[in-house]
Amino acid sequence: MRLFGIGDTHLPSTRQKDMHRFGWTDHPLPLQRAWDEMVRPDDVVIVAGDISWATRAHEVMDDLAWLDARPGRKLLVRGNHDYWWGDSASKLRKLLEPFRTLEAFLHNSAAVMGPWVIAGTRLWTAPEAPPMPGGEMGDEPVNDGYVERETRRLATSIEDAKKKEAASRTPLVRVAAVHFPPLYANEKPTAFSEPIEAFKPKVCVYGHLHSTGIPAGFTGERAGVRYVLASCDAAGFKPMLLDEV
Incomplete structure (x- = not known):
């Protein structure tokens, strides 16, 4: 069984958002072809936020159906553009009910998917972030209130992961899944990287960064976390292949 990650699918929703102007030619067809070729039905796929351009639940249904049609068992993470997500876990669960392979989501919680226990939340732009492009596909301004809230949500999710791990009859591999980068290329510790590294996941997957902003994110191993x-x-x-057992 394999664990994959993909973020920022930016599916068009009923609003028919055009991604060509961002240089994403024929999106999402190239992603669809690669996904269908690479992923098997029993694999797990983390969708790391900015799933759809929909702003309301009724606008996102075709995009959720598109995800459901792709092979693999999916876990969803909220991104800063996922306005359709809402603030109610019960309403989100109801929304996802028709889609058999959309098995789990992170909402002040963790999830066990096969041999992995996955913790995370959306996060936000950390004060340690370097200057990055703004605009529709760019970064969000630093907001201390959002950072504090996301720090609390991350802590809640990690605690839930530890509880699920303790209750499991078999050993679980820890994974962190977020949308915003928890750590930047400057490697300055953030309010997000420190609890993640204390959690000691095998891998931390994130998205959010695009185009000229891509080099701003830290990739590689630090403090035992990839x-x-x-x-x-x-x-x-x-x-992207994250793990295999």
């Missing part, structure tokens, strides 16, 4: 940037364009429009 950081993987899996936004669609950074990943070459194909799911």
Whole structure:
């Protein structure tokens, strides 16, 4: 069984958002072809935020159906553009019910998917972030209130992961899944990287960064954690292999 990650699918929703102007030619067809070729039905795929351009639940259904049609069991993470997600876990669970392979999501919680226990949340732009491009596909401004809230949500998710790990009859591999980068190329510790590294996941997958902003994210190993940037364009429009057991 394999674990994959892909972020920032930016599916068009009923609003028919055009990605050509960002240089994403024929999106999402290249991603669809690669996903269908690489991923098997029993594999797990983390979708690391910015799933759809939909702003309301009724606008996202075709995009969720598109994800459901791709092979693999999916876990969803919220991104800063996922306005359709809402603030109610019960409503989100109800929304995902028709889609058999959309098995789990992170919402102040963790999830066990096969041999992996996965913790995470959306995060936000950390004060330690270097200057990056703004705009529709760019970074968000630093907001201390958002950072504090996401720090609390991350802590809640990690605690839930530890509880699920303790209750499991078999050993689980720890994974962190977020949307914003928890650590940047400057390697300055953030309010997000420190609890993640204390959690000691085998891998931390994130997205959010695009185009000229891609080099701003830290990738590679630090403090025993392998950081993987899996936004669609950074990943070459194909799911990235995170782990295999």
